[in-house]
Amino acid sequence: MATLADIGLAAAINILSAFVFFVVFAVLRLQPFNDRVYFPKWYLKGLRTSPARGGPFARKFVNLDFRSYIKFLNWMPDALKMPEQELIEHAGLDSAVYLRIYLLGLKIFVPMALLAWTILVPVNYTNNTLELEARYNNVTSSDIDKLSISNIPQASNRFWAHIIMAYVFTFWTCYVLRKEYETVALMRLQFLASERRRADQFSVLVRNVPPDPDESVSELVEHFFLVNHPDHYLTHQVVYNANKLAELVKKKKKMQNWLDYHQLKYTRNNSKRPLTKTGFLGLCGNQVDALDHYTLEVEKLSKEIAAEREKVASDPKSIMPAAFVSFKTRWGAAVCAQTQQCRNPTLWLTDWAPEPRDVYWPNLAIPYVSLTIRRLIMAVAFFFLTFFFMIPIAFVQSLASLDGIEKVAPFLRPIIDIGFIKSFIQGFLPGIALKLFLIFLPTILMIMSRFEGFISLSSLERRSATRYYLFNFVNVFLGSIIAGSAFQQLNSFIHQSPSEIPKTIGMAIPQRATFFITYIMVDGWAGIAAEILMLKPLIIYHLKNFFLVKTEKDREEAMDPGSIGFNTGEPQIQFYFLLGLVYATVTPALLPFILVFFGLAYVVFRHQIINVYNQEYESAAAFWPDVHHRVIVALVVSQLLLFGLMATKQAANSTPFIIALPVLTIYFHMFCKGRFEPAFVRYPLQEAMMKDTLERAREPHVNLKSFLQNAYLHPVFKSADDDDEDDDDVDEKWDNESVLVPTKRSSRRNTPLPSRISTTSSPSLPEVHEDSQP
């Protein structure tokens, strides 16, 4: 049991390191040669160019204006200044709403912390249970525990205070959640309504086009939609399996980088031609002349790319049974995306097309039939990942406890007994061990999501975030609580009754408060402060800048602003929601630590979003239902655990009153789901019609077809002109491709009856003349 002094030390260390990070950041960001690392967003927007070239040489790299160093925390108010509307325009709705998650944390926990400290802490503190226990049973407890529910005697009437507070906290959380959901839904709808014309508003992704012996995929798609959406269909773009091509382009780029590196090296040191080895990473294999070797490689790849490009364009096998279909109106697209097209529900599957830059192209080539199997495999794999990853964590944590170390390595006892080291081990090691384990996890989860076949980056990230949260919940939260107190419980845990489980966990919760406090300080204070340093991009930028950059354009490419990283960031925030809600009634002493996290993270991420991150896509806050859902889960978990804890405290006359809470919370969730979620998954026809009508009135003669024609071309074809000059004909081919192809159908075997209508060039069905106007 860590004492207040231990926590004080850990806090001091973490505050100090956060402070150091901020100072270093303040120094680094003012240096002109780091400008592109700390302000890439502005460069990408074209609002900032490289630092003035005119000044003295040193000025270009080092900021010698000492006045600017004095106000080293100046960036904080700057970050807070930009109003939200401007932020949405500057960085997109996703980023703006992402910041609202931190605000949500503050909105929920500031009043909660105030209430808890004014009511619960006095109620807890004015007992002497722990003192008595310490005197008679020789049970030691820390000062933190004196502020917690542990200090209340068994079967005390004071538990009513905790139950009433649990109700108050639940209602407050739900109230804030509801208001926030409403605000975000409105923001999303306004954002969608105010957006300028975008390809995804008019487009639908069709998958699983059935094979047809008479017609190509492109013809089939055209005929199908001309028949079934005659008034709305405009054009379409088939999906090519260009994964191999994309890989070749990537490989060529890598070779080009090596070539640039060696050329630069040669320019700087003309005396000897650079050499390289052909083997792995240039470390083994035959030694050859680097310049010749890489020039050859690049040329070879260029040829391969040209051949592959030719093949993709001409080979019908490289056309996937999928297409992006565009409509004349948003209304038509909304209708098509939200209805079933074909009698067989696994054919002609339509869904909203993601924003073009949001499309994850490699997965479009996955045949739809394998998707369910992939999902099953990944569900099983994730189950094993979650439950077997637990063993090493628990092992390390049991080592990192004082007893564990003394048992494993008794010779260390004299060192451990030194007060400072003891505090260090207790305050730091468990958190770090956990953190190290978790560093590699997001990548694994992202690979799993990719394998599952999601077709947009945003859905990939959302899926990974869900899994990451589940993982955190099972391993970090439950794992720390149970394994920390007794790893042996784990096995018996599976065989416990459902009413026993909350008791076991609930009982262990107050004891683990100090552990989670140190965890918050390491992960949530120092970790967030380190984020602003951008250490990895900084190093990579300077390495690239030194070895590869020849032109201004290269320097632009060397910037790696990164993005929010929803798949790791959001589960992290959610973990703090979980901790906060669980400990709000149990150990209110934990709340201030969480408040510091939310406040700090809000400022840091607002700064990063304004100055650094370059969001890859815009999903218009499609992630909010997930955020909301997970806070609700945390709320229900906190209620169940409080119930379990109370049950062990023999507060029999007050405990049953907690049962109504989860029921009410779940009902609240269902209400919110019905009321607000549709704004995130559907597109109301009224909105579509309104936007269509407005646009038609404003710009009656816009050529929509040319606008939509190439919106959903694989980026490898789009960026083609950057690399090669000989692909104009390919582009042209793409342009011509969707003029009307007369049907080559010889039999009607595979077509529904009305298909013959589509053989005429214009789909003008005879109108039924109603004899009365409505």
Place this chain on the structure above:
Amino acid sequence: MATLADIGLAAAINILSAFVFFVVFAVLRLQPFNDRVYFPKWYLKGLRTSPARGGPFARKFVNLDFRSYIKFLNWMPDALKMPEQELIEHAGLDSAVYLRIYLLGLKIFVPMALLAWTILVPVNYTNNTLELEARYNNVTSSDIDKLSISNIPQASNRFWAHIIMAYVFTFWTCYVLRKEYETVALMRLQFLASERRRADQFSVLVRNVPPDPDESVSELVEHFFLVNHPDHYLTHQVVYNANKLAELVKKKKKMQNWLDYHQLKYTRNNSKRPLTKTGFLGLCGNQVDALDHYTLEVEKLSKEIAAEREKVASDPKSIMPAAFVSFKTRWGAAVCAQTQQCRNPTLWLTDWAPEPRDVYWPNLAIPYVSLTIRRLIMAVAFFFLTFFFMIPIAFVQSLASLDGIEKVAPFLRPIIDIGFIKSFIQGFLPGIALKLFLIFLPTILMIMSRFEGFISLSSLERRSATRYYLFNFVNVFLGSIIAGSAFQQLNSFIHQSPSEIPKTIGMAIPQRATFFITYIMVDGWAGIAAEILMLKPLIIYHLKNFFLVKTEKDREEAMDPGSIGFNTGEPQIQFYFLLGLVYATVTPALLPFILVFFGLAYVVFRHQIINVYNQEYESAAAFWPDVHHRVIVALVVSQLLLFGLMATKQAANSTPFIIALPVLTIYFHMFCKGRFEPAFVRYPLQEAMMKDTLERAREPHVNLKSFLQNAYLHPVFKSADDDDEDDDDVDEKWDNESVLVPTKRSSRRNTPLPSRISTTSSPSLPEVHEDSQP
């Protein structure tokens, strides 16, 4: 533990009673004066008229042709003769598919029974565990148990046979289920495609029309759909709150019946005027002249009805914020029903309109906002109903056991010890006690569903069926297994671990086989045979015929053919699926009893559907996903219980192989859900377009508007001309009501911008002229 002799006796009793029912049925149905009770379907179809009037008087009432009595089981082959296609035309798809549930039972269990008897029974029988136990531990067991898994020694390798058979049974069940789902989905689609023009194909029910200060609901609906579905909107019909009116009409009908009854009485006995009392059921209160009293009442009600009708038609408050909106094409209706209309997902809610005769009118008047609360209340109420209903059943059952009776009433011991009575108590009482309890349940569940606010009869019945099944599962199945063996276990049960529960139940299952066998015989054999007698309709018909019938039309109304009763029938079948699947591996001796049920019920219900039942609505087999889902649930339950049973048998090396089964089964369910369920909940646009196009080609000048105008008028207005003559003007009013009303809107506060377009009479939006044809 019941012996083979007990079961034999019970079987004999039940077979005998079934036989008696059939003989009585054979005699009754041949009597001409019962013709309308046993062949009402043919009368309703107009294919059969009252028996010939020409013959001798006796002939009209009694069939004296003795040859027709000899072949008294003749109706069975007759019932099986009609081919399925004809059956669909004769009785609708719902009935035909309902019969397929019985066939499904036969398809699943016939091969299963054969396999189980050739493999499992020998494996079980060739052990002597029970003999040894009987010898050494003085544990008695019946002969049935010798054929069951109980006869296999602990930790025997023979359990492999059961596990392999569990796999075989699962795969067979899934195979049959899949094939059946496919067939039914196809039948549904073909039925929908081949149907002639029907109002519900073109109509959508809109609920929660927002209030508007400037426009009436009717105007608002018209403008909204003219704006948002300009090319497809045809007409609409607002929903009136005519519940009070319908009640008055019903009351008048009842009074009219009393009047008729007294008039008839007076005609038969002219000597004295009939008297009645004004109080409850004519039993108390002042004595008055019956004829005068009821004539007065009927006149008074007629006036009230006329006034109420006037009020409903003129008072804007009696118009609900809901409407049936009809479209020019099926495509337009399909689009509108399956998309969200408005930014606020709780306004302008659209869904398929049920078939006009399927609409449950009283619920259309429920404001939408109260629906979620009603659902929550009913969920809680159902929970309590399910878990508190359990106590009386368990109490009666424990009484009905021999020990129970001897304990409560020791003086009965000499009577009970008589062999015959002992068998009777064991074979009959538990089943009857249960059955009595369950008789009143469907009505309660139906009332609950109505309270929840479903708007179609079919959904009401489906919801009730789901609840009834859950109730049966918890109370009859689990209740009989656990309460029967030890009612005291129930309380401790809640506190058991999830891995203990299957063990507890699994262990008790083989012991309860004989109970369920008697249950099947009482409920499934004799009960089904009694169904064909139509006892209740027979009595009611003859009572009405005697007291009320004056004209041929009255006689027509006195017929009560009833309908299938999906809400009670389907859960009953499902219960047999559950029993069959659970006992297939444990006590195969139970399977033949279930086979007899399925076979007998199939024949009986086929006969009833052909000759008797008059289905109130046609939902085109919309219930099949529920049926499929519940069989899957039964399958998973059977697997879990087998797992639990095995775990208690110490078959440690073979038990883990069962775990894969539920996972595979659930995956199979998800696959089926994705593949087949959309056919039951959505309407593919391709189908809609095809049918539209075909119809347009065949009948280009049909006046759809006049066809749809009054399709969704409340039946109380439609049948108005039967009762009154003075309502022609009201009807006319209804006809005129939906001609175009120029907007009375003075402000634009509540309308979206494009609404002004709708002020012109024809919604001709300017077309955008694309410069290239797709």
